[in-house]
Amino acid sequence: MDNSKLLVIDDDPNICEMLKLYFEKEGYQVKTANDGIEGVNYFKIYEPDLVLLDIMMPKKDGWQVCREIREISSKPVIMITAKGEVFDKVLGLELGADDFIVKPFDMKELSARIKAVLRRYSAHANVGDEEVVRFENIEISLQKYELKIKGKAVDIPPKELELLYFLASNCNRVFTRDQLLDKVWGFDYLGDSRTVDVHVKRLREKLEGVSDKWSLKTVWGVGYKFETAV
Numbered sequence: 001m002d003n004s005k006l007l008v009i010d011d012d013p014n015i016c017e018m019l020k021l022y023f024e025k026e027g028y029q030v031k032t033a034n035d036g037i038e039g040v041n042y043f044k045i046y047e048p049d050l051v052l053l054d055i056m057m058p059k060k061d062g063w064q065v066c067r068e069i070r071e072i073s074s075k076p077v078i079m080i081t082a083k084g085e086v087f088d089k090v091l092g093l094e095l096g097a098d099d100f101i102v103k104p105f106d107m108k109e110l111s112a113r114i115k116a117v118l119r120r121y122s123a124h125a126n127v128g129d130e131e132v133v134r135f136e137n138i139e140i141s142l143q144k145y146e147l148k149i150k151g152k153a154v155d156i157p158p159k160e161l162e163l164l165y166f167l168a169s170n171c172n173r174v175f176t177r178d179q180l181l182d183k184v185w186g187f188d189y190l191g192d193s194r195t196v197d198v199h200v201k202r203l204r205e206k207l208e209g210v211s212d213k214w215s216l217k218t219v220w221g222v223g224y225k226f227e228t229a230v
Helices: 013-025 034-047 062-071 088-093 107-126 156-170 177-185 194-207
Strands: 003-009 029-033 050-054 079-083 099-102 132-135 138-141 146-149 152-154 214-219 223-228
Touching: 003 013, 003 034, 013 029, 013 107, 029 034, 029 214, 034 050, 034 062, 050 062, 050 107, 062 079, 099 107, 132 156, 138 156, 146 156, 146 194, 156 177, 156 194, 156 214, 156 223, 177 194, 177 223, 194 214, 194 223
Parallel strands: 003 029, 003 050, 050 079, 079 099
Antiparallel strands: 132 138, 138 146, 146 152, 214 223
């Protein structure tokens, strides 16, 4: 049984009640909110371990709620929506969502995703001070979930930081998209390879011009690597 705290933010009371009943039976503590403003307020008060977040909601939509959560916390967010277009998934990932599931969903699949995301978050949250990678003008700390560029902290979604940390920790080694999905998102992540492309694109925007001693390289037909000057 899991005693983790879940916050469900969805404007459909039936879905909120269904999720609350199901996950309380699995041992979770569950709170629900029916609009974006209430969701953000509950997040600050309740301090959940994971958020299940709908997109289409009154007052504040899921995109804005995700933005505001990411301004104050790196706690996991799984977006739940009736939309399945690639654009929605890409935007959610860019805003810092950890996973994405489309209605109608299977409760067992959602439960598996929640457990996987919580495991990954817990593993990273418990790393020691030594989990820091440094190169010229850049410092990546997993313990603090912090990226410093030229000594100044830079805002970065958790998954972008984890991807950068992994690549920089294995500099000059090429990884396929599937390998990166496995290592960073976890073997049970059900996303597609475009997830990796989106995160690399966003990282490059942040790291442009920081140093000529290293770079994020595309190895055409294979994948990506963090390349350092020999």
